[in-house]
Amino acid sequence: MAKLIPGTKDILPGEVEIWQKVEETVKNIFALYGYSEIRTPVMESTELFHRSIGEATDIVEKEMYSFDDKGGRAITLRPEGTAPVVRAYVENHFPQKDPFQKFYYMGPMFRYERPQKGRYRQFHQIGVEVFGSDNPFLDVEVIAIQNRIFKSLNIDNIKVKVNSLGCKECRPIYRETLIEYLRSNRESLCETCQNRLEKNPLRVLDCKNEDCQKIIKSGPTIRGHLCDNCNSHYSTVLSGLNKLNIDFVEDSFLVRGLDYYSKTVFEFVNTNLGAQNTVSAGGRYDGLVQELGGKPTPGIGFALGVERLTLLLKEQDFQIKPPMFFIPLGENALNAGLEIIEELRDNSLPVIWTGKLSSLKSQLRHANRRESEIVLILGENEVDKKVFLVKNMRENWEKEVLWKEVTGFLKDLYF
Protein backbone atom coordinates (compact mmCIF):
# COMPACT_ATOMS: atom_id res chain seq x y z
CA MET A 1 0.00 0.00 0.00
CA ALA A 2 1.26 3.45 -0.84
CA LYS A 3 1.82 5.61 2.24
CA LEU A 4 1.92 9.34 3.02
CA ILE A 5 5.30 10.99 2.56
CA PRO A 6 6.75 11.84 6.03
CA GLY A 7 5.98 15.41 7.05
CA THR A 8 2.81 15.65 4.94
CA LYS A 9 -0.76 15.06 6.06
CA ASP A 10 -4.31 14.56 4.82
CA ILE A 11 -6.79 17.12 6.04
CA LEU A 12 -9.96 15.12 6.49
CA PRO A 13 -13.59 16.01 7.19
CA GLY A 14 -13.79 16.78 10.90
CA GLU A 15 -10.60 18.85 10.66
CA VAL A 16 -11.16 20.55 7.32
CA GLU A 17 -14.08 22.53 8.81
CA ILE A 18 -11.57 24.28 11.09
CA TRP A 19 -9.44 25.17 8.04
CA GLN A 20 -12.51 26.51 6.26
CA LYS A 21 -13.42 28.62 9.29
CA VAL A 22 -9.88 30.04 9.37
CA GLU A 23 -9.95 30.79 5.63
CA GLU A 24 -13.33 32.47 5.85
CA THR A 25 -12.26 34.56 8.88
CA VAL A 26 -9.05 35.80 7.29
CA LYS A 27 -10.73 36.61 3.97
CA ASN A 28 -13.24 38.83 5.78
CA ILE A 29 -10.45 40.53 7.70
CA PHE A 30 -8.30 41.07 4.58
CA ALA A 31 -11.31 42.72 2.94
CA LEU A 32 -11.52 45.18 5.86
CA TYR A 33 -7.99 46.33 5.06
CA GLY A 34 -8.34 46.33 1.27
CA TYR A 35 -6.21 43.33 0.31
CA SER A 36 -6.63 41.48 -3.01
CA GLU A 37 -5.80 37.82 -3.44
CA ILE A 38 -2.79 36.76 -5.51
CA ARG A 39 -2.10 33.18 -6.61
CA THR A 40 1.40 32.28 -7.75
CA PRO A 41 2.71 28.88 -8.89
CA VAL A 42 3.88 26.30 -6.38
CA MET A 43 7.15 25.92 -8.30
CA GLU A 44 9.58 28.71 -9.12
CA SER A 45 13.12 28.94 -10.38
CA THR A 46 15.60 27.89 -7.70
CA GLU A 47 17.57 31.08 -8.25
CA LEU A 48 14.64 33.19 -6.95
CA PHE A 49 15.02 31.75 -3.47
CA HIS A 50 18.83 31.91 -3.47
CA ARG A 51 18.67 35.60 -4.27
CA SER A 52 15.91 36.50 -1.81
CA ILE A 53 16.07 34.21 1.24
CA GLY A 54 19.89 34.20 1.19
CA GLU A 55 22.60 31.61 0.54
CA ALA A 56 23.66 31.27 4.17
CA THR A 57 20.23 30.41 5.58
CA ASP A 58 18.95 27.01 6.76
CA ILE A 59 16.19 27.12 4.16
CA VAL A 60 18.51 27.55 1.19
CA GLU A 61 21.37 25.45 2.56
CA LYS A 62 19.37 22.44 3.70
CA GLU A 63 15.62 22.60 3.33
CA MET A 64 14.57 23.22 -0.26
CA TYR A 65 12.86 20.68 -2.47
CA SER A 66 14.88 21.41 -5.60
CA PHE A 67 15.22 19.43 -8.81
CA ASP A 68 16.05 19.83 -12.49
CA ASP A 69 13.00 19.39 -14.73
CA LYS A 70 13.13 17.47 -18.02
CA GLY A 71 14.12 20.68 -19.80
CA GLY A 72 17.12 21.08 -17.49
CA ARG A 73 15.68 24.04 -15.54
CA ALA A 74 16.56 24.33 -11.84
CA ILE A 75 13.19 24.30 -10.08
CA THR A 76 12.23 24.60 -6.40
CA LEU A 77 8.92 23.96 -4.65
CA ARG A 78 8.33 27.28 -2.90
CA PRO A 79 9.54 27.21 0.71
CA GLU A 80 7.72 30.49 1.43
CA GLY A 81 5.43 33.01 -0.26
CA THR A 82 7.20 36.37 -0.15
CA ALA A 83 9.79 35.84 -2.90
CA PRO A 84 7.19 34.48 -5.39
CA VAL A 85 4.86 37.43 -4.72
CA VAL A 86 7.73 39.90 -5.18
CA ARG A 87 8.64 38.13 -8.43
CA ALA A 88 5.03 38.40 -9.63
CA TYR A 89 4.86 42.06 -8.55
CA VAL A 90 7.97 42.93 -10.56
CA GLU A 91 7.19 40.69 -13.54
CA ASN A 92 3.69 42.17 -13.91
CA HIS A 93 5.13 45.73 -13.92
CA PHE A 94 3.40 46.95 -10.76
CA PRO A 95 6.39 49.11 -9.70
CA GLN A 96 5.88 51.26 -12.83
CA LYS A 97 2.08 50.95 -13.17
CA ASP A 98 0.77 51.19 -9.65
CA PRO A 99 3.34 50.59 -6.91
CA PHE A 100 1.05 50.67 -3.85
CA GLN A 101 -0.40 47.16 -3.70
CA LYS A 102 -1.78 44.98 -0.93
CA PHE A 103 -1.85 41.25 -1.67
CA TYR A 104 -2.85 38.22 0.34
CA TYR A 105 -2.26 34.56 -0.46
CA MET A 106 -2.87 31.12 0.99
CA GLY A 107 -1.40 27.81 -0.02
CA PRO A 108 1.12 25.03 0.52
CA MET A 109 4.84 25.63 1.12
CA PHE A 110 7.60 23.02 1.23
CA ARG A 111 10.62 22.69 3.49
CA TYR A 112 12.69 19.59 4.20
CA GLU A 113 12.72 19.96 7.98
CA ARG A 114 12.59 17.28 10.69
CA PRO A 115 8.85 16.60 11.14
CA GLN A 116 7.43 17.14 14.64
CA LYS A 117 4.34 18.65 16.27
CA GLY A 118 3.58 21.85 14.35
CA ARG A 119 6.35 21.25 11.82
CA TYR A 120 5.71 19.65 8.45
CA ARG A 121 7.46 19.29 5.12
CA GLN A 122 4.38 20.41 3.26
CA PHE A 123 2.68 23.07 5.36
CA HIS A 124 0.31 25.92 4.61
CA GLN A 125 0.72 29.63 4.98
CA ILE A 126 -1.74 32.49 4.89
CA GLY A 127 0.21 35.65 4.21
CA VAL A 128 0.11 39.24 3.07
CA GLU A 129 2.60 41.44 1.24
CA VAL A 130 2.24 45.22 0.99
CA PHE A 131 4.30 47.18 -1.51
CA GLY A 132 5.04 50.81 -2.16
CA SER A 133 5.06 52.51 1.23
CA ASP A 134 7.64 52.73 4.00
CA ASN A 135 5.23 54.38 6.42
CA PRO A 136 5.68 52.85 9.92
CA PHE A 137 1.90 52.88 10.43
CA LEU A 138 1.69 50.19 7.75
CA ASP A 139 3.97 48.05 9.96
CA VAL A 140 1.48 48.67 12.77
CA GLU A 141 -1.43 47.80 10.49
CA VAL A 142 0.19 44.55 9.36
CA ILE A 143 0.69 43.57 13.01
CA ALA A 144 -2.87 44.68 13.84
CA ILE A 145 -4.28 42.40 11.12
CA GLN A 146 -2.66 39.35 12.72
CA ASN A 147 -3.88 40.48 16.11
CA ARG A 148 -7.40 40.79 14.73
CA ILE A 149 -7.22 37.28 13.20
CA PHE A 150 -6.25 35.75 16.56
CA LYS A 151 -8.89 37.77 18.43
CA SER A 152 -11.63 36.79 15.95
CA LEU A 153 -10.77 33.13 16.46
CA ASN A 154 -10.70 33.59 20.26
CA ILE A 155 -7.06 32.62 20.52
CA ASP A 156 -5.44 34.05 23.59
CA ASN A 157 -2.07 33.39 25.21
CA ILE A 158 -0.49 34.99 22.21
CA LYS A 159 2.07 37.78 22.21
CA VAL A 160 3.90 39.55 19.49
CA LYS A 161 7.64 40.04 19.83
CA VAL A 162 9.06 42.97 17.86
CA ASN A 163 12.49 44.22 16.93
CA SER A 164 14.19 46.32 14.29
CA LEU A 165 16.99 44.86 12.20
CA GLY A 166 18.14 48.24 10.87
CA CYS A 167 18.85 49.04 7.24
CA LYS A 168 21.72 48.72 4.80
CA GLU A 169 23.34 51.78 6.43
CA CYS A 170 23.33 50.75 10.08
CA ARG A 171 23.14 46.95 10.03
CA PRO A 172 26.65 46.38 8.56
CA ILE A 173 28.11 48.43 11.42
CA TYR A 174 26.21 46.34 13.99
CA ARG A 175 27.23 43.17 12.14
CA GLU A 176 30.92 44.05 12.44
CA THR A 177 30.58 44.93 16.14
CA LEU A 178 28.73 41.68 16.74
CA ILE A 179 31.33 39.59 14.87
CA GLU A 180 34.10 41.18 16.90
CA TYR A 181 32.26 40.50 20.17
CA LEU A 182 31.43 36.90 19.24
CA ARG A 183 34.99 36.23 18.08
CA SER A 184 36.28 37.26 21.46
CA ASN A 185 33.93 34.66 22.99
CA ARG A 186 34.34 32.02 20.27
CA GLU A 187 35.52 29.25 22.62
CA SER A 188 32.30 29.37 24.67
CA LEU A 189 29.95 29.22 21.66
CA CYS A 190 28.39 25.96 20.43
CA GLU A 191 29.76 24.41 17.26
CA THR A 192 26.90 25.66 15.05
CA CYS A 193 27.39 29.22 16.27
CA GLN A 194 31.14 29.02 15.75
CA ASN A 195 30.40 28.10 12.13
CA ARG A 196 27.71 30.77 11.75
CA LEU A 197 29.78 33.50 13.34
CA GLU A 198 31.50 34.78 10.17
CA LYS A 199 28.89 33.78 7.57
CA ASN A 200 25.64 34.84 9.21
CA PRO A 201 26.41 36.28 12.67
CA LEU A 202 22.87 37.58 13.28
CA ARG A 203 21.60 33.99 13.28
CA VAL A 204 23.79 33.35 16.35
CA LEU A 205 21.32 35.56 18.26
CA ASP A 206 18.67 32.91 17.61
CA CYS A 207 20.63 30.02 19.21
CA LYS A 208 18.78 28.20 22.01
CA ASN A 209 21.95 26.81 23.64
CA GLU A 210 22.20 28.16 27.21
CA ASP A 211 25.90 29.05 27.06
CA CYS A 212 25.39 30.89 23.77
CA GLN A 213 22.38 32.68 25.23
CA LYS A 214 24.47 33.99 28.15
CA ILE A 215 27.03 35.42 25.75
CA ILE A 216 24.37 36.88 23.48
CA LYS A 217 22.51 38.58 26.34
CA SER A 218 25.64 40.47 27.44
CA GLY A 219 26.58 41.42 23.88
CA PRO A 220 25.80 44.45 21.71
CA THR A 221 22.17 44.99 20.62
CA ILE A 222 20.96 46.19 17.26
CA ARG A 223 18.79 48.79 19.01
CA GLY A 224 21.95 50.50 20.23
CA HIS A 225 23.22 50.69 16.64
CA LEU A 226 20.17 51.87 14.69
CA CYS A 227 20.67 54.96 12.53
CA ASP A 228 18.38 57.98 13.17
CA ASN A 229 15.99 57.00 10.39
CA CYS A 230 15.58 53.39 11.62
CA ASN A 231 15.36 54.54 15.22
CA SER A 232 12.55 56.96 14.53
CA HIS A 233 10.74 54.37 12.33
CA TYR A 234 10.94 51.83 15.15
CA SER A 235 9.76 54.30 17.82
CA THR A 236 6.74 55.20 15.67
CA VAL A 237 5.90 51.49 15.25
CA LEU A 238 6.05 50.96 19.02
CA SER A 239 3.91 54.00 19.76
CA GLY A 240 1.37 52.89 17.11
CA LEU A 241 1.14 49.45 18.74
CA ASN A 242 0.56 51.13 22.10
CA LYS A 243 -2.10 53.34 20.58
CA LEU A 244 -3.99 50.27 19.28
CA ASN A 245 -3.56 48.47 22.63
CA ILE A 246 -1.69 45.60 21.04
CA ASP A 247 0.05 43.46 23.60
CA PHE A 248 3.70 43.33 22.46
CA VAL A 249 7.15 42.70 23.89
CA GLU A 250 10.32 44.20 22.56
CA ASP A 251 12.95 41.55 21.92
CA SER A 252 16.22 43.12 20.90
CA PHE A 253 17.63 39.70 19.96
CA LEU A 254 14.79 38.69 17.67
CA VAL A 255 16.16 37.80 14.22
CA ARG A 256 14.59 35.91 11.34
CA GLY A 257 15.64 32.85 9.34
CA LEU A 258 15.42 34.73 6.04
CA ASP A 259 17.92 37.37 4.95
CA TYR A 260 15.67 39.86 3.18
CA TYR A 261 14.41 41.77 6.22
CA SER A 262 15.17 45.37 7.13
CA LYS A 263 13.80 47.54 9.95
CA THR A 264 10.72 46.04 11.65
CA VAL A 265 10.50 42.28 12.31
CA PHE A 266 7.96 40.46 14.47
CA GLU A 267 6.82 37.01 15.60
CA PHE A 268 3.54 35.99 17.22
CA VAL A 269 4.27 33.24 19.73
CA ASN A 270 1.95 31.06 21.76
CA THR A 271 3.11 29.26 24.88
CA ASN A 272 0.83 26.20 24.38
CA LEU A 273 2.53 25.00 21.21
CA GLY A 274 5.79 23.68 22.67
CA ALA A 275 8.97 24.05 20.60
CA GLN A 276 7.25 25.18 17.39
CA ASN A 277 5.51 28.08 19.05
CA THR A 278 5.69 30.77 16.37
CA VAL A 279 2.28 30.95 14.76
CA SER A 280 2.84 33.94 12.53
CA ALA A 281 5.85 36.03 11.59
CA GLY A 282 7.23 38.57 9.17
CA GLY A 283 8.62 42.02 8.75
CA ARG A 284 9.71 44.77 6.43
CA TYR A 285 11.89 44.10 3.38
CA ASP A 286 12.64 47.46 1.78
CA GLY A 287 15.48 46.16 -0.44
CA LEU A 288 13.91 42.99 -1.86
CA VAL A 289 11.98 44.36 -4.84
CA GLN A 290 15.14 46.01 -6.15
CA GLU A 291 17.16 42.88 -5.38
CA LEU A 292 14.78 40.91 -7.62
CA GLY A 293 15.05 43.35 -10.51
CA GLY A 294 12.38 45.97 -9.77
CA LYS A 295 12.56 49.68 -9.03
CA PRO A 296 13.48 50.40 -5.40
CA THR A 297 10.14 49.78 -3.62
CA PRO A 298 9.56 49.19 0.08
CA GLY A 299 7.61 46.13 1.21
CA ILE A 300 6.29 44.49 4.34
CA GLY A 301 4.32 41.33 5.11
CA PHE A 302 3.67 38.34 7.31
CA ALA A 303 2.87 34.66 6.99
CA LEU A 304 0.81 32.60 9.38
CA GLY A 305 1.28 28.84 9.73
CA VAL A 306 -2.17 27.30 9.25
CA GLU A 307 -1.25 23.93 10.83
CA ARG A 308 -0.05 25.70 13.98
CA LEU A 309 -3.15 27.85 14.12
CA THR A 310 -5.49 24.86 13.74
CA LEU A 311 -3.56 23.04 16.50
CA LEU A 312 -4.41 25.93 18.80
CA LEU A 313 -8.03 25.92 17.72
CA LYS A 314 -8.30 22.19 18.33
CA GLU A 315 -6.87 22.63 21.83
CA GLN A 316 -9.65 25.13 22.46
CA ASP A 317 -12.27 22.55 21.52
CA PHE A 318 -13.31 24.56 18.49
CA GLN A 319 -16.79 23.44 17.42
CA ILE A 320 -18.47 23.60 14.03
CA LYS A 321 -22.25 23.17 14.06
CA PRO A 322 -23.14 19.82 12.45
CA PRO A 323 -25.83 19.78 9.71
CA MET A 324 -29.39 18.53 10.29
CA PHE A 325 -30.11 14.96 9.27
CA PHE A 326 -33.02 13.92 7.00
CA ILE A 327 -34.30 10.38 7.58
CA PRO A 328 -36.69 9.17 4.84
CA LEU A 329 -38.33 5.83 5.58
CA GLY A 330 -39.08 4.38 2.14
CA GLU A 331 -39.16 5.50 -1.50
CA ASN A 332 -42.38 7.44 -1.10
CA ALA A 333 -41.02 9.52 1.81
CA LEU A 334 -37.80 10.23 -0.07
CA ASN A 335 -39.80 11.46 -3.06
CA ALA A 336 -41.91 13.74 -0.89
CA GLY A 337 -39.01 14.99 1.21
CA LEU A 338 -36.39 15.84 -1.44
CA GLU A 339 -38.12 19.01 -2.55
CA ILE A 340 -38.62 20.23 1.01
CA ILE A 341 -35.03 19.67 2.12
CA GLU A 342 -33.88 21.51 -1.01
CA GLU A 343 -36.08 24.40 0.13
CA LEU A 344 -34.39 24.27 3.56
CA ARG A 345 -31.04 24.65 1.80
CA ASP A 346 -32.49 27.63 -0.12
CA ASN A 347 -32.86 29.14 3.34
CA SER A 348 -29.22 28.40 4.32
CA LEU A 349 -30.18 25.44 6.52
CA PRO A 350 -27.70 22.57 6.05
CA VAL A 351 -29.29 19.13 5.65
CA ILE A 352 -27.69 15.76 4.85
CA TRP A 353 -29.00 12.19 4.51
CA THR A 354 -27.38 8.77 4.21
CA GLY A 355 -28.08 8.23 0.51
CA LYS A 356 -29.60 4.87 1.47
CA LEU A 357 -33.14 3.86 2.43
CA SER A 358 -32.13 1.79 5.44
CA SER A 359 -33.98 1.26 8.73
CA LEU A 360 -34.75 4.08 11.16
CA LYS A 361 -32.25 2.63 13.64
CA SER A 362 -29.47 2.51 11.06
CA GLN A 363 -30.14 6.06 9.82
CA LEU A 364 -30.21 7.37 13.40
CA ARG A 365 -26.84 5.73 13.97
CA HIS A 366 -25.48 7.67 10.97
CA ALA A 367 -26.97 10.90 12.31
CA ASN A 368 -25.27 10.21 15.63
CA ARG A 369 -21.94 9.59 13.95
CA ARG A 370 -22.22 12.96 12.17
CA GLU A 371 -23.15 14.51 15.53
CA SER A 372 -26.36 15.94 14.06
CA GLU A 373 -28.49 17.35 16.85
CA ILE A 374 -31.65 17.78 14.80
CA VAL A 375 -33.12 14.95 12.71
CA LEU A 376 -36.10 15.18 10.39
CA ILE A 377 -37.94 11.87 10.20
CA LEU A 378 -40.36 11.20 7.34
CA GLY A 379 -42.29 7.90 7.30
CA GLU A 380 -45.56 6.88 5.60
CA ASN A 381 -47.55 8.26 8.51
CA GLU A 382 -45.85 11.68 8.31
CA VAL A 383 -46.28 11.83 4.51
CA ASP A 384 -50.03 11.26 4.96
CA LYS A 385 -50.23 14.07 7.53
CA LYS A 386 -47.84 16.34 5.53
CA VAL A 387 -45.54 16.75 8.55
CA PHE A 388 -41.96 16.03 9.59
CA LEU A 389 -41.21 14.44 12.91
CA VAL A 390 -38.51 16.84 14.14
CA LYS A 391 -36.35 15.24 16.79
CA ASN A 392 -33.77 16.98 18.96
CA MET A 393 -31.24 14.31 19.86
CA ARG A 394 -29.40 16.32 22.50
CA GLU A 395 -32.42 17.68 24.35
CA ASN A 396 -34.35 14.46 23.74
CA TRP A 397 -37.71 15.80 22.49
CA GLU A 398 -39.73 15.40 19.30
CA LYS A 399 -42.50 17.36 17.61
CA GLU A 400 -44.59 17.06 14.46
CA VAL A 401 -44.18 20.15 12.27
CA LEU A 402 -46.25 20.85 9.13
CA TRP A 403 -44.25 20.92 5.89
CA LYS A 404 -45.38 24.45 5.15
CA GLU A 405 -44.13 25.64 8.56
CA VAL A 406 -40.95 23.62 8.79
CA THR A 407 -38.55 26.22 7.30
CA GLY A 408 -39.49 28.90 9.83
CA PHE A 409 -39.51 26.39 12.66
CA LEU A 410 -36.03 25.06 11.83
CA LYS A 411 -34.58 28.52 11.26
CA ASP A 412 -35.47 29.41 14.85
CA LEU A 413 -34.18 26.10 16.11
CA TYR A 414 -30.92 25.85 14.17
CA PHE A 415 -29.54 29.39 14.23
Ligand code: HAM
Ligand atom coordinates in the same frame (compact mmCIF):
# COMPACT_ATOMS: atom_id res chain seq x y z
P1 HAM B 1 8.67 32.08 8.31
O1 HAM B 1 8.96 32.56 9.69
O2 HAM B 1 9.71 31.24 7.68
O3 HAM B 1 8.41 33.38 7.43
O4 HAM B 1 7.31 31.30 8.27
C1 HAM B 1 6.11 31.89 8.72
C2 HAM B 1 5.28 30.90 9.51
O5 HAM B 1 5.06 29.72 8.73
C3 HAM B 1 5.93 30.39 10.77
O6 HAM B 1 5.76 31.29 11.84
C4 HAM B 1 5.19 29.09 11.01
O7 HAM B 1 3.93 29.35 11.65
C5 HAM B 1 4.93 28.60 9.60
N1 HAM B 1 5.93 27.57 9.25
C6 HAM B 1 7.18 27.74 8.79
N2 HAM B 1 7.79 26.54 8.58
C7 HAM B 1 6.88 25.60 8.91
C8 HAM B 1 6.87 24.16 8.91
N3 HAM B 1 7.93 23.46 8.50
N4 HAM B 1 5.76 23.51 9.34
C9 HAM B 1 4.67 24.21 9.75
N5 HAM B 1 4.60 25.56 9.77
C10 HAM B 1 5.69 26.25 9.35
C11 HAM B 1 8.14 33.38 6.11
O8 HAM B 1 7.89 32.37 5.47
C12 HAM B 1 8.05 34.74 5.49
N6 HAM B 1 7.78 34.60 4.04
C13 HAM B 1 7.00 35.59 6.18
C14 HAM B 1 6.87 36.95 5.58
C15 HAM B 1 5.90 37.36 4.71
N7 HAM B 1 7.70 37.94 5.75
C16 HAM B 1 7.29 39.00 5.04
N8 HAM B 1 6.23 38.65 4.40
